[in-house]
Amino acid sequence: MFPIKPLSPKTWLMIVFAVAVLVRAGLWLTYPLAETNDTPTYRHLARSLTNKGFANYNGMRTPGYPLFVAITGSDAGLYAAQLALGLLTTLIIFILAWKLSGKAWFGGALALAHSLNLGQIFFEASFLSEALATCLLFLVLAGLYSLLASADVPKFYVGIALGVGLAAAILAMTRPLFVFVPFWGALFLAFFWRAPLKTRWSAAILAALPAVITLAVWVGYIYTNFKMLGLDSMGGYHLVNHVTSFFELAPDQYAPIRDTFIKFREARLAASGDSVNTIWDAIPALMDQTGYNYYRLARVMGDISSQLMWAYPGKYAWNIIQGWLWFWKAPIAWDSTQFAPAIAAVIKLIALAERGLLILANLAFLATSLMLFLPRFRARIQPNLFIYYAASAIWVTSILQTLAEHGDNPRFLIPLQSLIIILIAWCALRFYENASHPAQEQP
Numbered sequence: 001m002f003p004i005k006p007l008s009p010k011t012w013l014m015i016v017f018a019v020a021v022l023v024r025a026g027l028w029l030t031y032p033l034a035e036t037n038d039t040p041t042y043r044h045l046a047r048s049l050t051n052k053g054f055a056n057y058n059g060m061r062t063p064g065y066p067l068f069v070a071i072t073g074s075d076a077g078l079y080a081a082q083l084a085l086g087l088l089t090t091l092i093i094f095i096l097a098w099k100l101s102g103k104a105w106f107g108g109a110l111a112l113a114h115s116l117n118l119g120q121i122f123f124e125a126s127f128l129s130e131a132l133a134t135c136l137l138f139l140v141l142a143g144l145y146s147l148l149a150s151a152d153v154p155k156f157y158v159g160i161a162l163g164v165g166l167a168a169a170i171l172a173m174t175r176p177l178f179v180f181v182p183f184w185g186a187l188f189l190a191f192f193w194r195a196p197l198k199t200r201w202s203a204a205i206l207a208a209l210p211a212v213i214t215l216a217v218w219v220g221y222i223y224t225n226f227k228m229l230g231l232d233s234m235g236g237y238h239l240v241n242h243v244t245s246f247f248e249l250a251p252d253q254y255a256p257i258r259d260t261f262i263k264f265r266e267a268r269l270a271a272s273g274d275s276v277n278t279i280w281d282a283i284p285a286l287m288d289q290t291g292y293n294y295y296r297l298a299r300v301m302g303d304i305s306s307q308l309m310w311a312y313p314g315k316y317a318w319n320i321i322q323g324w325l326w327f328w329k330a331p332i333a334w335d336s337t338q339f340a341p342a343i344a345a346v347i348k349l350i351a352l353a354e355r356g357l358l359i360l361a362n363l364a365f366l367a368t369s370l371m372l373f374l375p376r377f378r379a380r381i382q383p384n385l386f387i388y389y390a391a392s393a394i395w396v397t398s399i400l401q402t403l404a405e406h407g408d409n410p411r412f413l414i415p416l417q418s419l420i421i422i423l424i425a426w427c428a429l430r431f432y433e434n435a436s437h438p439a440q441e442q443p
Contacts, residue, residue: 012108013094020090020115024083024124031125031338033079037280039127046070058294059226059233062218064174065129075127082131086124089131089418090115092138096145097422100386101429110425114418118351119358122334123414129174134415136171137178140164141390141419144185147203149386153195161189161206169210173218176231177401177412182211184396188389226295233295236302238405240279243308246315250304257304260289276406323402328366330358331411358417365420368427369395381430390419 007015045066048056057063072078090111098107114120123130143164146154154160168182190204218231226233240247244265250258264282265275279301287297309316332351336344369391371377394416401412413420 007105007108009098009104009107012098012104013091016090016094016108016111016115017087019112020087023115023121024086027121027125028079028083031122031335033075034122034126034335036126036128036333042066042069042127042129054221059222059228062173062176062231064170064172065132068129068132068174069127078127079125082124085131085135086115086120089135089138092135092142093418093422096138096142097426099145100149100422100426103429106425106429110418110422113421117358117417118334118347118354119330119332119414119417122332123411126333128411130411130414133171133175133178134418136167136174137181137415138419139167140171140181140185143167144188144207144389145386148188148193148389149384153199157195157199157203158206161203162210165207165210168207169214172211173214175415177397177404178415179211179215179231180396180400181393182208184393185389188385192385192388194385228295228299234298236298236300236305237279237283239302239305239309241276241406242316242319243305243312244275244278244406245319246308246312249312250308254304256289257286257300260285319406320402323406324398327398327401327413328359328362330355330362330413330417333411361421361424362413364424365391365394368424380434381427382434383427383430387423387426390423394420394423 041060042065045057045061045063046069048058049063049066049070054063068081069078072081093114094107094111096107097110098104101107120134123134143160146160147157147164164185165182168178168185171181172179186204186208189207190200193200193203195203215231219229222231222233223229228235243250247258247261247265261278261282264285265278268278268281269275283294283297286292286301287294290297290300292300332355334347334351336348339347372383372388372391397412397416
């Protein structure tokens with residue numbers, strides 16, 4: 001028997017690159033850019049920025065993705081740019097997983113898993129911010145890995161920390177859910193990174209400062225123009241989803257709003273079996289009824305929702321728990337009508353199988369990350385500081401998303417899905433390696 005020579009990192013990189021390009025080229029040729037209910041707002045804001053800058057910006061979304069749409073210039077340009085970002089993300093995953101494990105095959109396998117994940121690919125072909133957010137998130141992760149997992153302080157740590165901060169600030173302006181990322185990274189750098197005190201704090205400040213400046217400017221803009229304290233002008237509407245299921249308990253002083261909203265809730269329940277996002281159907285009727293403009297109505301709906309949350313904490317808590325559970329559902333969203341029936345049937349089977357595996361991966365992550373509290377498990381896998389940061393960031397995201405808005409929003413997990421797979425695969429690899437060589441374990 002001739003020994004099989006392991007493939008070199010360069011060979012793995014070529015394989016990953018070729019597969020990633022072929023998959024995305026096939027998507028480009030066979031599947032048009034998909035639109036969703038969120039697309040019109042992004043399109044409107046992009047046009048506003050193109051024509052009048054921020055003069056007539058309505059604050060419905062943070063400006064990261066609308067600016068990206070405006071820069072790409074057309075649907076075709078946006079589609080190509082998002083596929084290019086998907087390719088870049090794949091390459092970052094290859095390098096990150098390779099360096100994390102010390103094995104090129106491991107990086108190659110995880111990068112291929114990303115490119116062959118239909119949940120990721122179809123979001124790259126959607127007029128949504130997921131592709132941009134995923135790439136920005138992995139840029140941040142790559143930078144933090146080079147700092148947190150390094151035995152020595154990198155020579156260019158100042159530039160790396162600043163790069164992390166800039167990417168994280170853009171990420172926050174693209175998907176506000178990830179607004180915590182730079183500050184969570186700064187916390188790890190300042191208090192847990194094994195570097196001299198001055199180095200730790202300078203890196204932490206550089207990682208957080210771009211986000212601090214960006215967020216201060218943007219929150220000031222929203223408050224000045226819309227009299228709301230937050231990252232967009234829709235905060236009150238987001239809160240309504242937390243109380244939609246018990247909105248009939250709103251005080252009598254809001255009876256006209258309450259009764260109108262309940263009619264829309266019941267109609268949505270009858271049509272779809274789910275009352276989530278009723279508010280978006282009801283806004284025009286509520287504006288007509290109250291005479292309020294869009295922004296004043298948002299403030300009023302936010303006030304009603306806050307009162308209901310305080311008055312019925314048990315009902316609110318149950319919705320929080322439901323929203324957290326829904327986060328892990330691993331969606332694969334696509335338009336089957338764009339393919340011939342036979343091909344669509346095959347894709348449906350693949351998507352079903354992949355989704356089942358992804359849900360199992362998410363459950364495995366929950367179990368594995370909790371096991372990090374066990375000293376014997378930590379001794380077996382010997383996690384570095386980056387592993388703790390990545391695992392904790394996923395947990396923070398899962399909690400923040402359900403606190404921010406109650407809804408069936410598992411797509412919030414999309415930018416983190418490949419990171420989850422990396423973490424559980426790495427833990428499994430380390431567990432196996434140290435089980436095979438128990439002498440390597442640390443007490």
